[in-house]
Amino acid sequence: MSESELGFSSRAIHAGQEPDASTGAVVTPIYQTSTYKQDGIGGFRGGYEYSRSANPTRTALETGFAALEGGSRGFAFASGLAAQDTLLRAALAPGDHIVVPSDAYGGTYRLVNKVLTHWGVEHSIATIADLDSVRAAIRPTTKIIWVETPTNPLLGIADIEALAALAHEHDALLVVDNTFASPYLQQPLALGADVVTHSTTKYCGGHSDVVGGAVVVGRDITVPGFADLEERVAFHQNSMGAVAGPFDAWLVQRGLKTLAVRMEQHCTNAEVVADFLTGHRGVAQVLYPGLPEHPGHDVAARQMKRFGGMVSFRVAAGEDVAIKICAETQLFTLGESLGGVESLIEHPARMTHASVVGTELEVPGDLIRLSVGIEDVDDLVADLAQALDRLT
Missing domain, CATH: 3.40.640.10 (Type I PLP-dependent aspartate aminotransferase-like (Major domain))
Structure with missing residues (x-):
């Protein structure tokens, strides 16, 4: 062939x-x-x-x-x-x-x-x-x-x-x-x-x-x-x-x-995490192209095989609580970068995107970004739930 x-x-x-x-x-x-x-x-x-x-x-x-x-x-x-x-x-x-x-x-x-x-x-x-x-x-x-x-x-x-x-x-x-x-x-x-x-x-x-x-x-x-x-x-x-x-x-x-098999699991886990966050009282907005209400959902569905392993969400209680949530997770590791087999959590405004504060690219302070790994998804949801339930 x-x-x-x-x-x-x-x-x-x-x-x-x-x-x-x-x-x-x-x-x-x-x-x-x-x-x-x-x-x-x-x-x-x-x-x-x-x-x-x-x-x-x-x-x-x-x-x-x-x-x-x-x-x-x-x-x-x-x-x-x-x-x-x-x-x-x-x-x-x-x-x-x-x-x-x-x-x-x-x-x-x-x-x-x-x-x-x-x-x-x-x-x-x-x-x-x-x-x-x-x-x-x-x-x-x-x-x-x-x-x-x-x-x-x-x-x-x-x-x-x-x-x-x-x-x-x-x-x-x-x-x-x-x-x-x-x-x-x-x-x-x-x-x-x-x-x-x-x-x-x-x-x-x-x-x-x-x-x-x-x-x-x-x-x-x-x-x-x-x-x-x-x-x-x-x-x-x-x-x-x-x-x-x-x-x-x-x-x-x-x-x-192993990219193909890993990406399939990243996507599967991210979809479950996004659904969980969508229903949580402490979350004001979930940003994930796999959600039907996402403004780019139809385009993403047309040009992507699946919707990826990255999920961002905005915390209803604001920036201070968002920062605390990042410190409270146990399975999600607080760290920059993304795309590894382990799940990461970060606060973009003060971490990966601190260099654009004060510019047109400044991101909301209440935003949390998740790189959803390939661990057991029930454990990932439980980790987010305990942090959110405690702080929101």
């Missing part, structure tokens, strides 16, 4: 992971080396000369990512922000403009607002679920429309297909941060997006033991001026050097092999 005929899990387990040529090992070796013996000057054995430029373990991961997202080429980085920074510098130049979501990861906005601004790149903020808002934010110099869907931390949903059409109408790229959904639940490139990014720290790694990032460039990009984007990203990856180390690449590759 050709790779394109294989199902998701088969590609996750096998793409880029042929048995080792010398030993037959079925798991990609960790090539923990900085340099390689050359067969004469300029004679790179297998194309490898120095591990910043290429490393076989990283190549295996990058090949797998391209296969899972349906792209032309994948690139692995030292973190999600390293991936985003490399892509943005490869695609943009001083004087260019980018549209960013009004609900986005605080680190992404900090990168755009505090780093790229000094490089001469301008940005506008738009409500990414509202096409008219995005359209109004576009300028003649707009080169990228940046999308998270679901968004972090308000779980908003963007219509990828519609935004791709809008971006291409204005000769701009559509870039989708697919971290919250993962390649298993959502395929942005198949919906018209041009580039996908990931923090592989999250669901792709899946075990809270690695930090990494990825970029996957789509096939046959038709946006004027970007036909060579794959080559530009490759050049910047090597020139800037924020690459995934071999052990980190190996850990993410291992995580991808």
Whole structure:
């Protein structure tokens, strides 16, 4: 069977992971080396000369990512922000403009607002679920429309297909941060997006033991001026050097092999948790795209396989009680990040999104974000119940 005929899990387990040529090992070796013996000057054995430029373990991961997202080429980085920074510098130049979501990861906005601004790149903020808002934010110099869907931390949903059409109408790229959904639940490139990014720290790694990032460039990009984007990203990856180390690449590759089964359980547990929170007297609002009353539910149902493992909710009693609830859970661990097998709870306004306080991206103080893990769901509900019942 050709790779394109294989199902998701088969590609996750096998793409880029042929048995080792010398030993037959079925798991990609960790090539923990900085340099390689050359067969004469300029004679790179297998194309490898120095591990910043290429490393076989990283190549295996990058090949797998391209296969899972349906792209032309994948690139692995030292973190999600390293991936985003490399892509943005490869695609943009001083004087260019980018549209960013009004609900986005605080680190992404900090990168755009505090780093790229000094490089001469301008940005506008738009409500990414509202096409008219995005359209109004576009300028003649707009080169990228940046999308998270679901968004972090308000779980908003963007219509990828519609935004791709809008971006291409204005000769701009559509870039989708697919971290919250993962390649298993959502395929942005198949919906018209041009580039996908990931923090592989999250669901792709899946075990809270690695930090990494990825970029996957789509096939046959038709946006004027970007036909060579794959080559530009490759050049910047090597020139800037924020690459995934071999052990980190190996850990993410291992995580991808079980992504499908883990995501199914994350989704199942999150649905139960969201239903519980919806009926609790101390909860003012539950933000989860799997709920029929969520404004993006229909779009999410159309473009996602399931609705993900992230749930946010607002506490009726306000910010002070929300903070106390975060400290009272026992199975939900108070911590940043997401997407691991263990459940996490956090207060975005004072943790992951503290950097956007005072900006248009500031999140409500009464908001709690849950990364619902794959523990027994009855235990997760009981843990939330005891904290909520005690404090609300």
